Amino acid sequence: MRIGELAERAGTTTRTLRYYESRGLLPARRGSNGYRTYDEDDLKLLRQIRTLQDFGFDLEETRPFVECLRAGHPEGDACPASLAVYRRKLGELDALIDELRSVRDQVGGQLARAERAMDELASEAAVPGGPEPVCELGGRTG
Amino acid sequence: MRIGELAERAGTTTRTLRYYESRGLLPARRGSNGYRTYDEDDLKLLRQIRTLQDFGFDLEETRPFVECLRAGHPEGDACPASLAVYRRKLGELDALIDELRSVRDQVGGQLARAERAMDELASEAAVPGGPEPVCELGGRTG
DNA sequence: GTAATCCTTGACGCCGACGTCAAGGCAAGC
DNA sequence: GCTTGCCTTGACGTCGGCGTCAAGGATTAC
Numbered sequence: 001m002r003i004g005e006l007a008e009r010a011g012t013t014t015r016t017l018r019y020y021e022s023r024g025l026l027p028a029r030r031g032s033n034g035y036r037t038y039d040e041d042d043l044k045l046l047r048q049i050r051t052l053q054d055f056g057f058d059l060e061e062t063r064p065f066v067e068c069l070r071a072g073h074p075e076g077d078a079c080p081a082s083l084a085v086y087r088r089k090l091g092e093l094d095a096l097i098d099e100l101r102s103v104r105d106q107v108g109g110q111l112a113r114a115e116r117a118m119d120e121l122a123s124e125a126a127v128p129g130g131p132e133p134v135c136e137l138g139g140r141t142g
Numbered sequence: 143m144r145i146g147e148l149a150e151r152a153g154t155t156t157r158t159l160r161y162y163e164s165r166g167l168l169p170a171r172r173g174s175n176g177y178r179t180y181d182e183d184d185l186k187l188l189r190q191i192r193t194l195q196d197f198g199f200d201l202e203e204t205r206p207f208v209e210c211l212r213a214g215h216p217e218g219d220a221c222p223a224s225l226a227v228y229r230r231k232l233g234e235l236d237a238l239i240d241e242l243r244s245v246r247d248q249v250g251g252q253l254a255r256a257e258r259a260m261d262e263l264a265s266e267a268a269v270p271g272g273p274e275p276v277c278e279l280g281g282r283t284g
Numbered sequence: 285g286t287a288a289t290c291c292t293t294g295a296c297g298c299c300g301a302c303g304t305c306a307a308g309g310c311a312a313g314c
Numbered sequence: 315g316c317t318t319g320c321c322t323t324g325a326c327g328t329c330g331g332c333g334t335c336a337a338g339g340a341t342t343a344c
Binding site for chain 4: 285286287288289290291292293294295296297298299300301302303304305306307308309310311312313314
């Protein structure tokens with residue numbers, strides 16, 4: 001098949017395929033007219049790349065998987081180098097998630113604090129005499 | 143103070159300050175010699191920007207906080223526009239964390255599956271007679 | 285006075301994964 | 315033969331937040 005058909009079947013673009021080829025990731029045979037020619041195995045390689053890309057893998061990180069498939073393995077992750085990438089990625093994901101959770105909590109705390117401050121200012125404005133500290137256990141002082 | 147001192151006191155670079163100025167975020171007065179001149183308030187603005195940047199806020203997202211401070215508020219998040227940014231950011235963080243967790247689980251699952259497959263292949267290689275299904279409840283068949 | 289250190293503007297570089305446009309070749313339907 | 319649509323290579327654009335020169339003026343230290 002030609003580049004347009006492969007791109008469409010994989011849900012991507014011809015530009016992407018040429019880019020992968022320029023990176024040495026998905027080289028193509030050439031027909032007599034100079035057109036790139038692909039087969040079903042190339043589609044499998046491409047789908048492997050796309051899946052990992054969707055996971056957020058860098059293009060370079062997909063290389064071991066592609067080479068593993070090209071070596072004849074039925075799955076791209078049936079090779080030690082691929083497993084190493086998986087493990088490294090897991091560590092990166094865990095670290096990133098932890099960091100994002102920390103940031104999330106800090107931002108959440110800042111938001112809560114700022115909202116309280118705004119509420120207090122609103123009360124202050126509503127009561128011209130100034131802010132009266134509100135005791136949650138007691139009744140109204142006014 | 144001049145740009146170098148401000149940069150050092152805020153733990154950043156002169157290039158960064160000029161960049162912020164080019165974005166209209168942190169304009170500077172000029173001395174008679176053309177040098178940029180900053181005061182303590184600018185340091186406060188800058189620290190607000192840097193804190194949010196460290197949280198992963200885009201530069202544009204820090205603008206409401208800076209404008210809030212410049213409007214005379216003691217805190218950059220004492221304005222509705224800043225709170226809106228906080229809330230939007232919280233939503234983005236939650237969504238991103240969820241997505242990353244999903245990816246993490248999928249990658250973890252793939253890793254576990256691939257490791258099992260490798261182990262099975264190893265057993266197969268160790269036992270020339272081929273793979274014998276191992277029943278977790280039963281004993282050794284050999 | 286002069287060397288070292290600041291400051292100025294301008295402009296290109298970087299990173300990753302492509303998008304987009306240009307100029308032209310090849311193929312297929314009518 | 316003419317149009318339409320695929321293909322080719324080449325090259326510049328994108329996005330964000332700066333880094334890194336380069337060439338020259340101002341200031342400061344000695």
